[in-house]
Amino acid sequence: MERTNRALSRRQVLKMGAAAGLSLGALPLTRLAARAAQGRLRLGYTRFWTEPPIFVGMKKGWFDTPELKTEFTHIPASMRQIEAIVAGDLDAGIVSGSAVMIAVERGLKVKGIIDHNSYKYNDGLPVAWVVPANSPIKSVKDLKGKQIAISSYGSGLDVRTRRLLLDHGIDPKTEAQLLEIPMPKAVASILTGRLDASCFPPSFYWDLPKEKIRILENMWYHAESRAHRVPNFFIVMSDDYIAKQRQTAVAFAKQFLKAANFCNDNPAEADSIWSEWAKGKRTVKILYIPRDGRIDAEGAQEEADMMLSFGYMKRRVDLKKEALDYSIIDAALKG
Numbered sequence: 168m169e170r171t172n173r174a175l176s177r178r179q180v181l182k183m184g185a186a187a188g189l190s191l192g193a194l195p196l197t198r199l200a201a202r203a204a205q206g207r208l209r210l211g212y213t214r215f216w217t218e219p220p221i222f223v224g225m226k227k228g229w230f231d232t233p234e235l236k237t238e239f240t241h242i243p244a245s246m247r248q249i250e251a252i253v254a255g256d257l258d259a260g261i262v263s264g265s266a267v268m269i270a271v272e273r274g275l276k277v278k279g280i281i282d283h284n285s286y287k288y289n290d291g292l293p294v295a296w297v298v299p300a301n302s303p304i305k306s307v308k309d310l311k312g313k314q315i316a317i318s319s320y321g322s323g324l325d326v327r328t329r330r331l332l333l334d335h336g337i338d339p340k341t342e343a344q345l346l347e348i349p350m351p352k353a354v355a356s357i358l359t360g361r362l363d364a365s366c367f368p369p370s371f372y373w374d375l376p377k378e379k380i381r382i383l384e385n386m387w388y389h390a391e392s393r394a395h396r397v398p399n400f401f402i403v404m405s406d407d408y409i410a411k412q413r414q415t416a417v418a419f420a421k422q423f424l425k426a427a428n429f430c431n432d433n434p435a436e437a438d439s440i441w442s443e444w445a446k447g448k449r450t451v452k453i454l455y456i457p458r459d460g461r462i463d464a465e466g467a468q469e470e471a472d473m474m475l476s477f478g479y480m481k482r483r484v485d486l487k488k489e490a491l492d493y494s495i496i497d498a499a500l501k502g
Contacts, residue, residue: 208412208419209238211248211260217284217370218261218400219441219451224426226440235418246270249403252277258408259419264398265323265479268471271490272480278409278492280416281402281423282462284454286386288393291455292369294327295385299360300378307335307384313363314344316353323398324366326473327386334389339477368399369453395466396455409492420460420499427456460496467491 208230212221224230230237240257242248248260249270267279286293296315298304304313310332317325329339337343348356350371356362358379372380386392402423409416430437430451441449464487474480484490 206234206415206418207236207238207258208408208415209240209256209258210419211240211242211251211257211262213243213261214241214444215243216261216400217368217454219430219437219449219454220283220423220426220456221261222444223429223437223440224422226443227426227429229422229425230419232418232422235415235422237419249275249277252403252405258412259402259404259416261400261402263323264401264467264470265321265326265474267401267403267490268467268474268484268486269321269480270403271486272482272484276406277403278406279401279403279462279467279486279490280409280492280495281420281460282396282398282457283400283402284456285399285463285466286392286397287455288387292373292453293385293387294324294366294368294397295372296328296331296364296366296383297357297372297375297380298364298383299357299362300381301360302363302381304364304383307331308337310335310364310383311337311342312344314346316348316350316356316362316365317345318350318353318366319347320345321474321479323470324368326470326477326479328366329477330389330473331384370449373450373453374448391469392466395469396457396463398462398467398470399454401462404492404495409495413495413498416495417498420495421502424458424460424496424499427460428458430456431458459500461493462491464491 212218225239242251245262245266248257248262249266251257252260253275261283267277270277304310315328317328319325325345328345332339332343339345350367353362353365354371354375357365364383386397404416434451437451438449441451468486471484471486475483
């Protein structure tokens with residue numbers, strides 16, 4: 168069962184207490200805060216993203232234990248989750264790798280702590296560029312002057328499309344039209360032939376009718392991408408939460424690893440749970456869900472450097488030093 172809770176403001180809490188005839192003076196405020204915070208994790212997530220370990224853990228009750236009380240808030244945008252973390256409304260979130268990079272480059276105090284799922288060569292499906300089956304576009308070079316959907320500017324799909332075009336002699340600024348189109352709309356446009364091409368993550372193309380689409384290229388054409396795991400979604404936490412609630416953070420990481428390994432070991436049941444959440448057919452076989460939850464810093468750095476080269480970041484961020492914290496997942500792996 169979905170559990171979506173929203174944190175109350177201090178003013179709301181005080182009003183509720185007054186209405187109920189409660190006295191906050193009955194206990195020291197520091198003790199009240201400590202009791203309220205002990206074992207509590209406020210996590211942002213998105214119901215329709217590729218988050219099967221989270222859905223499995225919620226279904227199984229693994230994120231609600233004597234040591235861990237997780238409150239889930241549906242926020243369907245990575246940067247909005249990060250903004251809520253910085254504002255103190257959330258403790259953690261499940262966000263795109265590119266969002267983490269932009270946040271750290273802006274000086275926001277968050278860290279990536281767990282690789283929720285990523286892309287790995289020959290394990291799961293890759294990001295791909297898709298065209299209508301009857302399209303005259305036969306090679307990447309034919310994308311010159313064409314319209315290409317990339318979800319949102321600054322996303323991993325965006326920067327990978329820009330690199331694809333440059334690698335094939337096409338200037339993405341002047342010789343192609345990169346369009347910010349929501350993925351469901353891009354799917355419909357490809358199926359009806361109203362769009363030249365789209366860059367899709369596997370969850371949006373894996374079960375499309377094969378007679379209506381053609382995969383033009385995928386991300387593995389580039390040797391650097393094949394050499395590392397490429398980030399999809401990270402679990403992030405605020406620096407403050409990591410410092411002050413480490414025990415709870417580790418407890419969450421342990422339960423997440425339990426759910427991630429369940430997805431790998433019991434794909435049929437994981438598919439059923441994920442499909443129930445998505446209200447449509449889903450399968451974990453298209454994903455790479457790391458059993459150890461450790462983020463591949465080199466693969467993430469590759470994407471960050473692309474974002475810098477295309478003007479989405481103003482300085483180079485050393486992700487391993489500035490954006491990633493391995494202490495939580497390492498403690499969870501030690502048991």
